[in-house]
Amino acid sequence: MRAAAARAEKILANFPRARLAHTPTAFEKLALPSDAGAEFAGRGFFVKRDDCTGLAMGGNKARQLEFYLGAARAEKCDAVLGTGAGQSNFLRMLAAGAARLGMECHLQFEERVENPNADYRNSGNRLLGEIFGAHAHGYPAGEDEGGADAAMEERADALRRAGRKPFVIPLAPGHAPIGALGYVDAAVELGRQMDGKIDLVVIGSGSGLSHAGLLVGLRLQNIKIPVLGVCVRRAAAAQRERVLLHCGLLAEMLGGGLKIDESDVWVDDSALAPGYGAASERVWRDIGMLAARAGLLTDPVYSGKVFSCVFELARRGGLDAFRNIAIVHTGGLPALFAYREKVARAHIMGVSAPRERD
Numbered sequence: 001m002r003a004a005a006a007r008a009e010k011i012l013a014n015f016p017r018a019r020l021a022h023t024p025t026a027f028e029k030l031a032l033p034s035d036a037g038a039e040f041a042g043r044g045f046f047v048k049r050d051d052c053t054g055l056a057m058g059g060n061k062a063r064q065l066e067f068y069l070g071a072a073r074a075e076k077c078d079a080v081l082g083t084g085a086g087q088s089n090f091l092r093m094l095a096a097g098a099a100r101l102g103m104e105c106h107l108q109f110e111e112r113v114e115n116p117n118a119d120y121r122n123s124g125n126r127l128l129g130e131i132f133g134a135h136a137h138g139y140p141a142g143e144d145e146g147g148a149d150a151a152m153e154e155r156a157d158a159l160r161r162a163g164r165k166p167f168v169i170p171l172a173p174g175h176a177p178i179g180a181l182g183y184v185d186a187a188v189e190l191g192r193q194m195d196g197k198i199d200l201v202v203i204g205s206g207s208g209l210s211h212a213g214l215l216v217g218l219r220l221q222n223i224k225i226p227v228l229g230v231c232v233r234r235a236a237a238a239q240r241e242r243v244l245l246h247c248g249l250l251a252e253m254l255g256g257g258l259k260i261d262e263s264d265v266w267v268d269d270s271a272l273a274p275g276y277g278a279a280s281e282r283v284w285r286d287i288g289m290l291a292a293r294a295g296l297l298t299d300p301v302y303s304g305k306v307f308s309c310v311f312e313l314a315r316r317g318g319l320d321a322f323r324n325i326a327i328v329h330t331g332g333l334p335a336l337f338a339y340r341e342k343v344a345r346a347h348i349m350g351v352s353a354p355r356e357r358d
């Protein structure tokens with residue numbers, strides 16, 4: 001095991017990297033009281049605290065950005081461009097990372113969420129993006145990844161004409177999944193922390209880069225436990241295909257002939273509804289419960305859905321084969337301020353609402 005981890009680290013060292021994240025992140029037991037629910041009895045839940053990666057309030061994207069911005073720096077780029085939702089954690093941390101490395105930064109905000117209110121438009125991640133001095137641009141669609149990438153390329157062309165050297169971070173799959181390298185690194189950390197005692201790892205699956213990196217990183221070390229990706233952006237079939245594509249490209253980048261089979265890409269979309277950027281009553285209830293009973297913050301777009309999905313699968317008997325479950329907490333916490341009104345209710349729901357199904 002130790003030799004496999006060292007081999008994975010040696011492979012990762014071939015890729016340029018800008019140190020931005022506080023790692024290794026903590027790995028801790030989720031401390032829930034015994035009356036929290038029958039689904040928690042006789043089972044250990046552990047949390048990989050990637051919400052505490054340090055860069056501008058943390059989250060999984062700090063790990064991805066180490067490799068994107070490392071590549072940008074290695075190519076001597078002086079500007080970076082990224083695209084995401086109005087409350088994108090990625091764009092918040094991209095702005096922070098670019099500021100740290102002295103690069104000009106262009107953030108493209110897509111319209112992914114229906115009828116966003118003033119908090120969604122102005123607070124949380126969006127507000128923090130501004131403080132780093134990045135240039136903000138709008139993009140009218142939310143489901144057109146190719147179009148969003150093309151708009152960034154146009155902006156990059158204009159920067160080139162002005163004598164700049166821009167680095168574009170694409171959104172659509174099919175490009176070298178550089179960001180996933182950050183989760184190969186996380187898999188090495190996790191492999192050491194799990195120490196053979198965990199039998200399921202769970203992570204949010206949006207762009208799918210973290211999920212793919214974690215899966216490939218564990219298999220690279222010959223760790224064969226299942227990895228469950230919780231869908232936060234699109235339905236399971238499309239997400240499986242996307243993650244599988246990333247895994248193939250990532251394995252090629254790493255070399256060594258690793259192959260990820262489709263049957264190894266486990267995704268579950270039962271916490272996705274009502275859709276990206278909106279959470280069901282059940283998710284809000286679990287966000288409230290985690291805060292009130294375990295002192296743990298999660299968000300309604302990503303991490304709250306991940307924990308809620310795990311808890312619901314456990315309630316329904318879908319995780320009976322697993323005793324010790326590790327959940328990667330990918331952060332997203334600044335978005336809580338963008339959902340202020342719902343957050344105020346979540347505490348009451350989590351503590352006192354009956355556990356009926358939505």
Ligand SMILES: Cc1ncc(COP(=O)(O)O)c(C=O)c1O
Nearest residue numbers: 089206207208210302330331332
């Ligand atoms: C907080 C948080 N968790 C999870 C994800 C999903 O990660 P990925 O896009 O690598 O699938 C994101 C992506 O934006 C995120 O911001």
